[in-house]
Amino acid sequence: MPDAAAPPLAAAPGRAEPAPRCHDVLGIGFGPANLSLAIAFEEEGHELDARFLEARPGPSWQSAMMLDGSDIQNHPVRDLVSLRNPRSRYSFINYLFENGRLLEHLNVPLEFPLRKDYARYVSWAATHFSSQVDYGTHVTGVAVERDAEDRRVYAVTTSTGQVHRGRSLVIGTGRAPYVPEPFDAVDSPRVFHLTRYLPALERLAELDVAHDGDRTPLSVVVIGGSQSAVELTLDLARRFPRATVTMLVRSLTLRLKDTSPFSEEGYFPGFTDYYYRAPRERKDAIDSYMRLTNYSSADGDVLRELYRLIYEQRLDGDQRVFVSGSRQVRSLDVREDGVHLAVEELNTGEREEHRADFVVLATGFRDLGPAAHQERVPALMREVADGFAFDEHGYLSVGQDYEVRPVESDTPALFLNGLCESSHGIGDAGSFSLLSLRAKIIADGLRKRLS
Known part of the structure; x- marks a missing residue:
């Protein structure tokens, strides 16, 4: 029988508590945007320790809108990877091939794939990264704190009280639903x-x-x-x-x-760069013209x-x-x-x-901005918003590489994935149009910041 007076092992002299793990990248949300980012990390050779936190119990996409007969509104090659890497094993075409449905799918008399088919593609791709994702994890707070080496890092708290730490943060939660008055x-x-x-x-x-x-x-x-x-x-x-x-x-x-091929060039990366450089009053004019494309x-x-x-x-x-x-x-x-x-x-x-x-x-979603129908910042960023810059119009200041500009130089990097339509234009809307190219930009930006 052990000596009742003996101290517990955890308190034994000389035994140090293990330091809490700090990931290179913490991603909030694991929908198509952050899934595409995880694929980019793997295929671009970025050896970063990434961890993703997802509120849903498992991989899914638009599960509340899986309507019979409904299709997607983008060309299927604008998938999670193909614009960045046409040879990727994670493409929609390879998904069909590996599941024995490629020829059958090509024979379906539809311009665009069924939404159900694309949802299964997203879930199929996500299963390859399940070891990097904590599903059923509801994030309740984001803060900045100092680690044992006196570096500023993100501390992300979940509904169970667990705290995840990261040297950088990528918010890919999708936009909040817009519910108007009354x-x-x-x-x-x-x-x-x-x-x-x-x-x-x-x-x-x-x-x-x-x-x-x-x-x-x-x-x-x-x-x-x-x-x-x-x-x-x-x-x-x-x-x-x-x-x-x-x-x-x-x-x-x-x-x-508006499906004119000329208007559809709003979903080209060159147009995203063009829009980003335009002053706010011209962005508003461009938005007015491009609105009917989406x-x-x-x-x-x-x-x-x-x-x-x-x-x-x-x-x-x-x-x-x-x-x-x-x-x-x-x-x-x-x-x-x-x-x-x-x-x-x-x-x-x-x-x-x-x-x-x-x-x-069916009233749409909130974009980032100062207007009543917009959000000043993504909901999970509210607790740390004062650490980041806003422009003279009240918009969050986001770099061309999707990193939010900090007020202080030692603030850890924070990137927005799929939330930047107000700064990057219609191509950054909640669609697959430029998903894979944006993932590469963010992945490259993270590698640069974390090196």
């Missing part, structure tokens, strides 16, 4: 953003949301006129054929996405499908899908029988009342 003051399962679409429908299935008690919604409102808004309207019409589905669109009506508009295929559906319903004398343009929701009230909305027709000033069993917000 919806931002509502906390109800009957009102939700598209980023929660499928889980929210599952939750609503547990509620009695219909008048006749069969748990089937009879009336739904979709807010917005984007590609996602049209896709959601079509999905709701198929999913609930007895329901009335109404789109409330602020513009005059639904608009066709926002408040939809592809021709879904617009034609929606119009055909409405026409056929009118032909049958049973219209259930409606597109109401020039509409603005002024107030809403969530009651036991549903959501009651007070709506203004913007051109005539007429007032309308709508009732819905639930409301889906």
Whole structure:
């Protein structure tokens, strides 16, 4: 039997506690942006110790929007790697090949891949890096502290109280959903953003949301006129054929996405450099022109499908899908029988009342900036924001290599991955368009800073 008076091993004389590990790179989020970065580290020969923290329980991409028949809106070769390294084993083409579906996929009569196929590609690529990722890890705080060698490092705290440390930080969490007034003051399962679409429908299935008690919604409102808004309207019409589905669109009506090859050059790296060098007032003018290439508009295929559906319903004398343009929701009230909305027709000033069993917000995402619809900094950067510079317009000062400019020279490097549309233009939107090239820029910047 051991001597009860003996001290525990941890306190034995001469035994030092191991120093907490400090990674070269801490990445928050492991969606496509930081996954592409991890691949770049491997393929570009950057021998950096990188650790990624991801809130989701496993690899996934847009899981709440896996709608039947929906496709992606970018050429499949604009994947995680191909623009940077066309010979990469992590390309979409190699994913199809390794899974025995290359010829079958090439025979599918679609311009772009199904979203389900691309989501499986992202998950497939992510499985090759599972040893570098802590899934199910919710980051709650970011701070700067000094390590044992008196160097300033990042300390990232999780919901379990665990602290991860890194010599640099890459935030790749994706942009925050934009929930406009008056919806931002509502906390109800009957009102939700598209980023929660499928889980929210599952939750609503547990509620009695219909008048006749069969748990089937009879009336739904979709807010917005984007590609996602049209896709959601079509999905709701198929999913609930007895329901009335109404789109409330602020513009005059639904608009066709600008897919001109000249406009599409906004997704070239040269255009990103051009945009970065432009002064803020010219950036605003460029944004106004480029907006219809990605926002408040939809592809021709879904617009034609929606119009055909409405026409056929009118032909049958049973219209259930409606597109109401020039509409603005002024107030809403969530009651036991549903959501009651007070709506203004913007051109005539007429007032309308709508009732819905639930409301889906296809209202987009927040970019970085000082305006009410923007975010001053990414949410997880708020605690350290004072250590970084802002320009005279109130925008976070981000270098061309995506590093945020610090106030003090010894501040550890912080890079933004996929959050810099306000500084780098439409090509840095939440899409795959320039993902792999941006990953190389950030990887090279990290290697330079950490060397």
